[in-house]
Amino acid sequence: MMSSRPAVRVRDLRVVRGGREVLHGLTFEVAPGSVVGLLGPSGCGKTTLMRALVGVQIVQDGEVSVLGEPAGSAGLRRRVGYATQSPAVYADLSVRENLRYFASVLGAPRSDVDRVIAEVGLGRSRDQIVGTLSGGQLSRANLAVALLGSPELLVLDEPTVGLDPVLREELWELFRELAGHGTTLLVSSHVMDEAGRTDRLLLMREGRILADGTPESLRSRTGARDLEGAFLHLITGHAASTGSTS
Ligand SMILES: Nc1ncnc2c1ncn2[C@@H]1O[C@H](COP(=O)(O)OP(=O)(O)OP(=O)(O)O)[C@@H](O)[C@H]1O
Numbered sequence: 001m002m003s004s005r006p007a008v009r010v011r012d013l014r015v016v017r018g019g020r021e022v023l024h025g026l027t028f029e030v031a032p033g034s035v036v037g038l039l040g041p042s043g044c045g046k047t048t049l050m051r052a053l054v055g056v057q058i059v060q061d062g063e064v065s066v067l068g069e070p071a072g073s074a075g076l077r078r079r080v081g082y083a084t085q086s087p088a089v090y091a092d093l094s095v096r097e098n099l100r101y102f103a104s105v106l107g108a109p110r111s112d113v114d115r116v117i118a119e120v121g122l123g124r125s126r127d128q129i130v131g132t133l134s135g136g137q138l139s140r141a142n143l144a145v146a147l148l149g150s151p152e153l154l155v156l157d158e159p160t161v162g163l164d165p166v167l168r169e170e171l172w173e174l175f176r177e178l179a180g181h182g183t184t185l186l187v188s189s190h191v192m193d194e195a196g197r198t199d200r201l202l203l204m205r206e207g208r209i210l211a212d213g214t215p216e217s218l219r220s221r222t223g224a225r226d227l228e229g230a231f232l233h234l235i236t237g238h239a240a241s242t243g244s245t246s
Contacts, residue, residue, distance in 0.1 A: 005032070005068055006029040006030055006031060006032070007030050007031065007032040007033075007034075007066070007067060007152070007153055007184035008028075008029060008030035008053060008064075008065075008066055008153065008184070008186070009029050009063070009064075009065045009066075010026055010027060010028050010029070010049075010052075010053075010062070010063070010064050010065075011027050011062055011063040011064075012025045012026075012027055012061060012062040012063070013025065013026040013027070013049075013052060013059060013061070013062035013063070013064060014059065014060045014061040014062055015045075015048050015052060015057060015058075015059050015060060016060050017048060021060070021207065022045050022048055022207050023045050023048055023049060023052070023207045024206075024207045024208050025061075025062070025208075026049065026062075026207075026208070026209055027209075028202065028209060028212060030184060030186065030200075031184075032152075032182065032184050033179055033180075033182045033183065033184060034179065034184060034185075034199045034200060035175055035176065035179045035185045035187065035197070035198045035199050035200075036184075036185065036186050036187070036198060036199065036200045036201070036202060037187055037188070037189055037194065037195050037197075037198035037200070037201045037202070038050070038186060038187065038188040038189070038201075038202050038204065039188070039189060039190070039195055039201060039202070039203050039204070039231065040203055040204030040205050040210075041205065041235070042190075044204040044205050044206055044207065045204055045206075045207045046157070046188045046204060047085065047157055047188070049204070050082070050155050050157055050186065050188065052064050052071060053066060053071055053080075053153075053155055053186065054066075054071065054072070054080055054082040054155055055070075055071040055072015055073070055076070056072070066079075066080060066153060067079055067080070067152055067153060077106070078106055078107060078108070078149050078151065079151055079152045079153065080151050080152070080153045080154075080155065081145075081146035081147060081148070081149070081151035081153070081154045081155070082146055082154075082155045082156075082157075083142050083143045083145070083146040083154075083155070083156045083157060083159055084142070084157055085157045085158050085161070087130075087138050087139065087141065087142035088142060088145065089130050089138070089141050089142055089145060090130060091129070091130050091131035092129065092130075092131060093129070093130060094126070094127050094128060094129055094130065095117060095122055095125055095126050095127070095128060095130060095133070095141050095144070096113060096117065096126045096127060098130060098141065098145070099112075099113040099116060099117060099141075099144055099145065099148065100113055102145045102148055103148050103149075106148055106149050107149070108148040108149035108150075109149075112147075112148050112149060112150070113148075114126075116144040116145075116147040116148055117144060119144070119147055119174055120140040120141070120143050120144045120147070120171070120174075121140060121167065121170055122137060122140055122141060122144065125137055135162040136162045136163045136164065136167060139159065139160075139161060139162055139163065140163075140167070140171075143156065143159050143171070150183075151183070152182070152183060152184065153183070153184045153185075153186070154175075154178065154183060154184070154185045154186070154187075155186050156185065156186070156187045156188070157188050158188050158189060158190065159171065159187060160172075160189065160191065160194065161190075168191070168194065172194065172197050175187065175197075176197070179199075192226070192227045192228045192231070195215060195227050196215045196227055198215065199214065200212070200213065200214055201213065201214070201215055201218060201227075203218070203231060203234060203235075205235055210234055210235065211234050215227055218230045218231075218234070222234060
């Protein structure tokens with residue numbers, strides 16, 4: 001039976017980076033087994049929020065709990081998968097050697113290695129040295145590491161950057177399949193057609209959540225034909241109401 005406890009619970013989260021407050025009191029919850037898209041202009045705080053969720057970001061104030069535990073707790077290490085924007089895999093090892101290494105560090109079953117390689121579509125490159133992979137292959141190798149151990153929460157920072165439409169489609173099918181089995185996914189993206197595949201969107205701007213809802217509700221709320229139009233409407237409307245020019 002699926003628990004009704006939120007997979008992620010954030011209350012009044014404030015983060016300062018480089019002497020400047022970059023998250024200004026975020027509050028939201030994420031239901032288990034949902035796919036939540038995190039969107040917003042460059043620098044609005046998406047990565048900082050993800051870092052807070054996986055417990056690698058010092059937070060000034062507020063509460064961040066993940067799967068019922070404070071973010072960053074030792075008990076969450078194997079229950080949360082995180083793929084950063086810059087790949088964390090070793091360039092001088094093959095795809096498979098990298099995954100074997102990370103599987104042993106995480107205590108994930110050895111059988112996971114071939115499973116995650118297949119899930120990200122790198123079967124034919126499994127023995128290729130990571131330093132010789134294309135950009136798209138490299139980001140998929142990085143994603144594969146996050147899938148080891150079948151974590152209950154996946155935090156993915158722009159996992160489809162540099163991928164062609166066919167590969168993006170395949171990865172989104174994988175995300176939906178994982179969510180169908182109860183995994184919760186928080187995925188940041190700049191690509192609007194991807195935003196439409198989520199259950200819910202959090203639109204951020206300048207360290208705040210500007211809008212929160214299903215893709216359909218954001219479209220109908222703004223009267224826009226597509227999500228791109230809806231975001232533009234929300235962002236320009238916000239800028240007009242706050243007098244912001246950036
Ligand atoms: N290491 C750092 N030191 C100081 N400030 C930082 C640091 N990293 C990020 N920032 C600042 O924090 C703010 C939020 O950055 P963040 O990387 O979270 O944004 P983002 O929405 O993920 O951007 P992008 O879409 O470009 O990845 C920005 O103003 C950025 O300049």
